[in-house]
Amino acid sequence: MALPHYRRAAARAKPESAPNVLTTTLLITAPAVIATAILRPRGSR
Secondary structure, rough: OOOOOOOOOOOOOOOOOOOHHHHHHHHHHHHHHHHHHHHHOOOOO
């Protein structure tokens, strides 16, 4: 019985990866948190 020759699989193109969920969350929430801290009314004392 003859065995088939080994052939390397064709290299697949890497799909363009989407940004990480954590990175996306931080990019959205960090500016909002900073703006809230800056714009928060200060006490009159």
